[in-house]
Amino acid sequence: MAEPAAAAGGPDELRRRLGVTDAVVIGLGSMIGAGIFAALAPAARAAGSGLLIGLALAAVVAFCNATSSARLAARYPASGGTYVYGRERLGPFWGYLAGWAFVVGKTASCAAMALTVGSYVWPGQAHAVAVAAVVALTAVNYAGVQKSALLTRVVVAVVLAVLAAVVVAASTSPAADAARLAIGSGTGPGGVLQAAGLLFFAFAGYARIATLGEEVRDPARTIPRAVPIALGITLAVYVLVALAVLAVLGPQGLADSSAPLSDAARAAGAEWLVPVVRAGAAVAALGSLLALILGVSRTTLAMARDRHLPHALAAVHPRFGVPHRAELLVGGVVAVLAATADLRGAIGFSSFGVLAYYAVANASAWTLAPGEGRPPRIVPVLGLTGCLVLAFALPASSVVQGTAVLAAGAAAYGIRKAAARRRP
Incomplete structure (x- = not known):
């Protein structure tokens, strides 16, 4: 959602060379990361051993959102994501609201990733x-240093190796107890829905696939094929990790943990694995944080160029070629949040903003005609309904704060439009 699309016919056409496998790897790099290290404990606190049902619900909503986004990306193969889709299909206000929800939600994601680094490195x-x-x-x-595709693949390999080690250690441990995986009698539907909303945080990176329209061969076919493959692999990894951690810690132990995968390794008797897990979590969270700060600052730049945010934020540094004012603003806000927020609150607020963003994407996909690659009607309906239900099932503080911030953004839009109409 960051940078404007390259003009067709120039040298950048050579970049349109990614196939399905490339798109899947990039999607995995966006999804299999720090989210699984951070979201399990807050979700277990909400749902107990109903965590696995919450994970399945989050995956269903994520699939619908990603499918809707993929069809829209194939129709509008340009940077901007739902900021563009909402504007083109529903009108300028809905595009703006999607962009605003993305900025505030992903800013909270930055804080959550930073707190994940702190929880694992120095609790x-x-x-x-x-x-x-x-x-x-x-x-x-x-300074203009960006995470490369090679670094993304290295981070994915490190994280997958760490997660595999935790699963093997927990599964072969005498402390593992399959009885802990049963659905607890105290788990209610509200807790499961709240857990699904929190776990949605761990899937949210799939949007990267849906914004590859400028870079892949035949985006109308490649993107819709890559989305379910990447989501399926991610879900399988997450289910294995959740099963392993629940088996050794139990729902209550998981809920009480500030670094659940490290605690799972310790409970499994694999003390040697604890520093490895801590290092893997830190690498994953730092990689995600780097990409998130980059993405939020570029979205801020795009909205500032359209004057939806102060135009001064559209300035680009003459030497480094980066939106330096936007980056400094985003970094300052994230630093304040990281210093004051708790991890569960940051994840909840982030999920609320991102779910609002995808609600607009699903509503936009509903308006596609059959000839425009419209997904089956049930997909945007389930996606939109799921986004709204999960958003308002989040902890009350996240709902209140998220609603207030979206309302403030809508009010700012209305004031700006009214002022524009009064100008001669």
Whole structure:
């Protein structure tokens, strides 16, 4: 959602060379990351051993959202994501609201990733480590250093290796107890829905696939094929990890943990694995945080260019070629959130904003005609309904704060439009 599309007919056409496998790998790099290290404990706190049902619900909503986004991306193969889709299909306000929801939701995601780094690296000083990580990566982005595709693949390989080690250690441990996987009698539908909303945070990276329209061969076919493959692999990995962690910690132990995968390794008797897990979580979270700060600042730039945000934020540094004011603003806001928020609150607020973003995507997909690649009607209906249900099933504080921030954004839009109409 960051940078404007390259003009057709120029040298950038050579970039249109990614196939299905490339798109799947990029999708995995966006999804299999720090989310699984961060979201399991808050979700277990909400649903107990109903965690697995919540994971399945989150995956269904994610599939519908990604499918709708993929069809829209094939129709509008340009940067901007739902900011573009909402504007083109529903009108300028809905595109703006999607962009605003993305900025606020992903800003909270940045704070959650920073807090994940702190929780695994130095649990006793999680907030201080989180702020340091934000400052360091904001400086990296300011200098124009971006995460490459190679680095994405390295991060995915490291994370998959760490997750596989945790699953094997937990599954072969004498402490593993299959009885802990049964649905607890105290689990209610509200807790399961809340867990699904929190776990949606761990799937949210699939949007990267849906914005590859400018870079893939035959996007109308490649993107819709890559989405379910990447989501399916991610869901399988997450289910295995959740089963393994629940088996050794139990629902209550998982809910009480600040670093669940490290605690699972310790409970399984694999003490040697604990520093490896901590390092893997830190690598995953830092990689996600770097990409998130980059993406949010570029979306801020795009909205500032359209004057939906202060136009001063559209400035590009003459030497480094980056939106330096937007990056400094985003970094400052994230640092404040990382210093003051708790992990569950950051995940809940992030999920609310991102679910609102995908609600607009599903509504946009509903308006597609059959000749425009419209998905089966049930997909955007389930996606839109699921987004709204999960958003309002989140913790009350997340719902109140998220609704207030979206309302403030809508009010700012209305004030700006009214002022524009009064100008001669």
